[in-house]
Amino acid sequence: MYFERKQKIAIMKKLLHSFLRGLLLAMVLFTSLSAAPAYATSLYEVPPVSEETRVVDLGDIISRFNEGKLTDTLNDLADKTGQEVHFVTIRRLDYDETIESFTTKLFQQWFPTPEAGATQTIVVLDSLTNNSAIATGEEVKALMSDEVAKSVAQETMQAPLQKGDRYNQAFLDVSDRLVAVLSGEPDPGPPEIVDNVKTEGTFASREETAQSNAVPWVIGLLIAATIIPMATYYWYVR
Incomplete structure (x- = not known):
C-alpha cells in the first residue's frame, strides 16, 4: 500500500511537470504570435x-x-x-x-x-x-x-x-x-x-488578425495541457 501510494505521488509530479511545460509553451506561442505585426515606421x-x-x-x-x-x-x-x-x-x-x-x-x-x-x-x-x-x-x-x-x-x-x-x-x-x-x-x-x-475602420488591423489567429492556438494548447495529464492520471489509477 505504501509503495502504491508513493508511485501515485511520483506519477502526479510527472503530470504536473507536463502541465506546466504545456502552459509555458502556450504562453510563448501567444507572445510570439502577438508580436508578429510590423513595427511602426519612425x-x-x-x-x-x-x-x-x-x-x-x-x-x-x-x-x-x-x-x-x-x-x-x-x-x-x-x-x-x-x-x-x-x-x-x-x-x-x-x-x-x-x-x-x-x-x-x-x-x-x-x-x-x-x-x-x-x-x-x-x-x-x-x-x-x-x-x-x-x-x-x-x-x-x-x-x-x-x-x-x-x-x-x-x-x-x-x-x-x-x-x-x-x-x-x-x-x-x-x-x-x-x-x-x-x-x-x-x-x-x-x-x-x-x-x-x-478607411481605417473598415478592416481588421494586423494586430487584430494576428491575435485572432493566436487565441485558438492558445486555447487548444491550454485544453490539451489540462486534459491529457488528467486522463493519463486516471488511466494509471484505474
Missing part, C-alpha cells in the same frame, strides 16, 4: 533626402520596375522645372501619430529652413491604413494650391486603392498629375471617386 528610419530618395518605399508596396519609372520621371521633372517631388511609403504609424503629422515632421526633418523646402513636395502613404498626405514648399504653392495638393493626396492617390490596393497605379497617377501641375500645364484633375471609400 522618422529616424527614413534616409536623408537626396536625388536617390525620389521614392522611399519603406512599406515595400511598389514594384522595382515602377520604382525606377517613378524615379526617372521625378528626376526629369526636377531637371526641367526645379520642382522636386518625393514619394514615401511607411509600414504603420505610431499610436499618437497621424499621416498628416508624420508628413509635416518628415518635411521639416528633410528641409529645416523655408529656403531648403521652397520647391519641395512630399507625398506619404501608410500601407496599413492606406491613408495619405502631402506637404509642399512655398514656391510650390504658386503652381499648385493647397486645395489641389489635398486633392492629389486624397483623391488621385485613393481612387486606385479602392479597387484592390493598387499601389503602383496610385503612385503612377499621382506622379502624372503632379508633373502636369508643377510643369505649368492645366490640372488634369482627380479621377472619379466611388462611394465605398476604404
Whole structure:
C-alpha cells in the first residue's frame, strides 16, 4: 500500500511537470504570435533626402520596375522645372501619430529652413491604413494650391486603392498629375471617386488578425495541457 501510494505521488509530479511545460509553451506561442505585426515606421528610419530618395518605399508596396519609372520621371521633372517631388511609403504609424503629422515632421526633418523646402513636395502613404498626405514648399504653392495638393493626396492617390490596393497605379497617377501641375500645364484633375471609400475602420488591423489567429492556438494548447495529464492520471489509477 505504501509503495502504491508513493508511485501515485511520483506519477502526479510527472503530470504536473507536463502541465506546466504545456502552459509555458502556450504562453510563448501567444507572445510570439502577438508580436508578429510590423513595427511602426519612425522618422529616424527614413534616409536623408537626396536625388536617390525620389521614392522611399519603406512599406515595400511598389514594384522595382515602377520604382525606377517613378524615379526617372521625378528626376526629369526636377531637371526641367526645379520642382522636386518625393514619394514615401511607411509600414504603420505610431499610436499618437497621424499621416498628416508624420508628413509635416518628415518635411521639416528633410528641409529645416523655408529656403531648403521652397520647391519641395512630399507625398506619404501608410500601407496599413492606406491613408495619405502631402506637404509642399512655398514656391510650390504658386503652381499648385493647397486645395489641389489635398486633392492629389486624397483623391488621385485613393481612387486606385479602392479597387484592390493598387499601389503602383496610385503612385503612377499621382506622379502624372503632379508633373502636369508643377510643369505649368492645366490640372488634369482627380479621377472619379466611388462611394465605398476604404478607411481605417473598415478592416481588421494586423494586430487584430494576428491575435485572432493566436487565441485558438492558445486555447487548444491550454485544453490539451489540462486534459491529457488528467486522463493519463486516471488511466494509471484505474
